[in-house]
């Protein structure tokens with residue numbers, strides 16, 4: 001497939017996944033609006049349909065809660081409760097004044113949206129119209145950051161904690177295994193709630209039933225506590241500081257600084273916060289023994305030993321100190337991740353005994369995290385390796401189509417076909 005044919009295919013995928021005022025990640029598997037998916041999608045849509053890119057972000061932020069959190073899913077009321085589990089009835093999110101509108105979950109995802117908003121602006125030919133979009137979004141983006149910095153600083157160290165693996169976007173990553181081990185497994189929960197994902201996707205590619213039982217227990221705990229963040233350390237079963245989530249939090253501040261400059265707001269506090277988070281990330285989540293970043297279980301204080309792609313994402317931060325930058329590059333180039341090879345970086349250490357080439361975030365290649373690493377390589381001036389990674393990403397997409405993820409051994413497309421962020425980021429890579 002030529003680049004032009006891929007561009008055409010990617011546009012078709014995004015057009016087919018457009019629903020009224022948002023893009024669904026995949027028609028069959030994910031029929032609602034997801035938070036960080038909308039941000040990645042907006043980056044790619046900015047090129048051919050900027051009005052939809054803005055609309056996607058606007059519809060997501062129209063469902064922002066009063067406390068600033070942006071829900072990880074905004075449910076489409078026209079989609080049956082049976083078509084995605086857990087749906088709105090399970091989440092039972094509080095009605096106004098808890099949230100502004102729409103049926104939503106009560107958990108969040110990484111705040112990629114400021115990066116998307118800045119990138120759409122830069123690509124829009126009508127700068128006045130784009131500035132008005134930024135003026136609408138900016139206070140809402142800031143409110144999301146404030147929620148994460150204040151509501152979610154569970155450890156009091158300046159990093160945001162996730163309260164559920166789904167908040168990372170890297171659902172069944174081995175990064176959570178040790179923290180999840182403390183969460184009881186009640187498989188009877190899956191008898192009362194039917195998983196829908198395994199009806200439309202291959203079961204052996206998806207998180208296990210044990211994972212799902214734990215996901216339900218953790219989500220129910222947060223829901224039953226009224227989605228309040230006070231006192232989480234005393235009673236919530238899962239609290240983790242994720243290096244990818246916090247890197248994106250800092251990156252969001254850098255994008256907000258750029259946006260602030262466009263709309264005449266003060267950029268300096270954003271740059272200061274980005275610098276501070278970068279420093280705390282290094283102090284708290286970097287392990288000199290492995291030369292990469294690891295997730296911290298806030299309940300025990302322990303760093304996970306797993307070497308996951310999330311531990312390389314701090315590379316996206318331009319202010320990362322030289323020592324960490326070079327050790328992350330060494331790790332990325334090593335046999336564990338294989339930067340420079342034909343296939344992009346896997347989600348988990350290829351040399352680990354439990355590396356699983358097919359199971360979701362436990363081995364397969366994902367385009368969104370590779371896109372972040374590609375941004376990092378460029379930010380640090382590694383243009384040749386950035387070009388190699390770009391070629392590897394486009395290579396698997398051209399051979400396999402706009403799949404959700406790819407086999408890290410042979411590059412075959414797996415997971416949902418016609419997946420939105422793969423299509424959108426392919427467009428961005430070819431821009």
Ligand code: 2M8
Nearest residue numbers: 025030034036037166169170171197
């Ligand atoms: C996956 O997560 C959802 C739950 O949020 C699921 O498995 O049902 C993840 O890959 C996540 O990162 C993504 O945002 C979502 C929709 O594409 O799917």
